[in-house]
Amino acid sequence: MWMSTLVKRAYKFRFYPTSEQADLLVRTFGCVRKVYNLALEARTAAWSERHERVNYAATSAMLTVWKKSEESAFLNEVSCVPLQQCLRHLQGGFVAFWEKRARYPRFKSKRRSKASAEFTASAFRWRDGELTLAKMTTPLKIVWSRPVPQACTPSTVTVSRDSAGRWFVSLLFDDTIATLPATDTAVAIDVGLNHLITLSTGEKIDNPRHERADRKRLARAQRVLARKEKGSRNRDKARLKVARIHARTADRRRDHLHQLTTRLVRETQTLVIEDLPVRNMVKNHRLARSISDAAWSLFRELLTYKCSWYGRDLVVIDRWYPSTKLCSHCGHLMDKLPLDVRTWACPGCGVSHDRDVNAARNILAAGLAVAACGAGVRPQRGNLRAGRQAVNQETRRATAGIPAP
Numbered sequence: 001m002w003m004s005t006l007v008k009r010a011y012k013f014r015f016y017p018t019s020e021q022a023d024l025l026v027r028t029f030g031c032v033r034k035v036y037n038l039a040l041e042a043r044t045a046a047w048s049e050r051h052e053r054v055n056y057a058a059t060s061a062m063l064t065v066w067k068k069s070e071e072s073a074f075l076n077e078v079s080c081v082p083l084q085q086c087l088r089h090l091q092g093g094f095v096a097f098w099e100k101r102a103r104y105p106r107f108k109s110k111r112r113s114k115a116s117a118e119f120t121a122s123a124f125r126w127r128d129g130e131l132t133l134a135k136m137t138t139p140l141k142i143v144w145s146r147p148v149p150q151a152c153t154p155s156t157v158t159v160s161r162d163s164a165g166r167w168f169v170s171l172l173f174d175d176t177i178a179t180l181p182a183t184d185t186a187v188a189i190d191v192g193l194n195h196l197i198t199l200s201t202g203e204k205i206d207n208p209r210h211e212r213a214d215r216k217r218l219a220r221a222q223r224v225l226a227r228k229e230k231g232s233r234n235r236d237k238a239r240l241k242v243a244r245i246h247a248r249t250a251d252r253r254r255d256h257l258h259q260l261t262t263r264l265v266r267e268t269q270t271l272v273i274e275d276l277p278v279r280n281m282v283k284n285h286r287l288a289r290s291i292s293d294a295a296w297s298l299f300r301e302l303l304t305y306k307c308s309w310y311g312r313d314l315v316v317i318d319r320w321y322p323s324t325k326l327c328s329h330c331g332h333l334m335d336k337l338p339l340d341v342r343t344w345a346c347p348g349c350g351v352s353h354d355r356d357v358n359a360a361r362n363i364l365a366a367g368l369a370v371a372a373c374g375a376g377v378r379p380q381r382g383n384l385r386a387g388r389q390a391v392n393q394e395t396r397r398a399t400a401g402i403p404a405p
Contacts, residue, residue: 081123116160179311188364198356272367
């Protein structure tokens with residue numbers, strides 16, 4: 001039976017602004033950053049000096065005062081909607097901090113922070129497939145690389161510019177997605193570096209190593225950048241070349257992961273993965289570059305929302321489950337298994353294992369046990385085949401929607 005899911009879906013496109021549009025957007029980015037930093041400073045000072053919590057309504061009133069002052073009169077030159085939206089985002093950041101889901105909000109930097117501005121329905125016009133933002137007389141020249149829902153109007157529009165100087169617009173629609181027909185297939189995924197992923201079926205997907213492919217080119221551009229005088233126009237040009245190499249690498253990596261996760265979701269009903277602590281793993285300086293290039297966190301993020309969209313089940317097992325050292329045939333648990341050992345023979349039953357395939361099969365068995373009973377106990381040392389226990393897990397619920405660009 002076919003079903004559909006209503007989700008908020010973002011469609012991101014590149015666009016090419018005119019000089020007047022670019023100037024207005026750059027000023028908008030600056031005003032958004034200024035208001036955000038002023039509000040953060042006010043909220044921080046109120047708490048440190050008076051132990052007083054300042055909410056969104058109070059910062060919105062502060063914005064009115066700032067716009068009337070002579071030193072901040074430039075805030076009136078841009079649309080007020082992005083300024084209000086940045087205050088809402090700051091409020092969300094504080095809520096996440098209070099709930100211990102994020103760190104304390106940080107000040108936005110002109111160089112290091114992403115330049116973006118969000119417009120709600122009152123600050124743009126959407127007509128006949130053309131988008132015109134507030135205080136603009138002409139629509140944006142958007143490259144429509146894929147179709148968008150025609151029967152509805154975007155709820156919000158986010159305009160951004162990356163470090164490589166490229167302009168993007170993200171349109172958020174209430175979209176209806178048809179769920180895929182249910183199947184009885186299940187597969188486990190073991191992520192790695194030699195191979196990006198290994199499936200419990202024995203299939204291995206090669207790691208493209210996008211960063212390594214552009215490493216020499218990047219190093220050359222960085223050497224050129226280091227020789228340029230700080231503050232000069234030549235340094236800005238050299239910095240732009242470095243940023244374009246990084247952007248090319250990131251685009252290729254993201255495109256490959258999108259294709260891979262879409263294929264997995266279409267072919268499989270139940271997918272099982274490990275809850276890897278990637279943030280801690282990249283502290284190993286010998287593997288940090290390779291782990292970051294593999295983008296395990298992005299892989300899980302894409303897999304999570306696509307499973308939610310298309311009616312698939314995503315099971316996440318505990319990070320401490322010894323999937324690599326456990327024999328998938330007899331359940332014998334090895335004492336040690338160094339990282340350089342890619343194949344090994346089980347001393348209990350003598351079966352020879354490929355390290356990654358064996359780990360994926362153990363992940364599948366543990367994931368199916370978790371899906372069946374919902375809880376369990378971490379496996380103990382010894383023979384575990386007789387009654388393999390489900391592993392304790394803390395699965396993050398899949399949420400609908402595309403992550404922020």
